[in-house]
Amino acid sequence: MKIALLEDSKKIGYIVFKAFERENIDVELFEGLSDAAKIIPSQFSAYIVDYNLKDGDGIEFIKKVRDRHEKTPILMLTVRDSIEDKLQCFEAGADDYMTKPFELAELVVRIKVLINRNSEISNKIEIINGIQFDFENKSINYQGEKIPFSKREYQLIEFLLHHKGRLVEKDNIIDSLWIDSEEKDPNIVNVYINRIRMKLKTVGAKDFIETVRGFGYMVK
Secondary structure, eight states: OEEEEEOSOHHHHHHHHHHHHTTTOEEEEEOSHHHHTTOOGGGOSEEEEESEETTEEHHHHHHHHHHTTOOOOEEEEESOOOHHHHHHHHHHTOSEEEESSOOHHHHHHHHHHHHHHTOTTTTSEEEETTEEEETTTTEEEETTEEOOOOHHHHHHHHHHHHTTTSOEEHHHHHHHHOTTOTTOOTTHHHHHHHHHHHHHHHHTOOOOOEEETTTEEEOO
């Protein structure tokens, strides 16, 4: 379990880091929006976001996360305590809101609750076309054998399954999984989808990814 903390105060960042460390939860600190641009969504279980960042505001980050249809829970942590600020955050897509100063124990509990609410897919085994997806152990198996997907292939499969039943556009996939990557190319998703399909074919498993030509992909 890993949390992304967007906070421009290194002191607060360190205090939060140590609080979650005691709970065996990793925290990675991002001081601004430019740093946060490096975030790969599938790596984090939750976001803690300060309203005022060194190069923008947390609202902008929240909107970007929700615009790419990411369901990762977000808690806004800020000195702003007006009802207008709170409504603005919730309307942007925040799941929870805490004001500074705050109690570390309460922050930890709130984040755990948000993660648990969002863990329907990550804490279970799902089976599609006889293929077993074990999200807790990050493995995909067919007829008792593990399919040797690369880390990036697994991330792509997991991302599509998090959006099961919905069309995911190629640009959305690239922006979410290929942030600041040298592989960031309009055709890179096609390349990885083909690799996934070849590995499924090799073990005799049926393809579970549907191509919506001109738009993207979906898992039904």
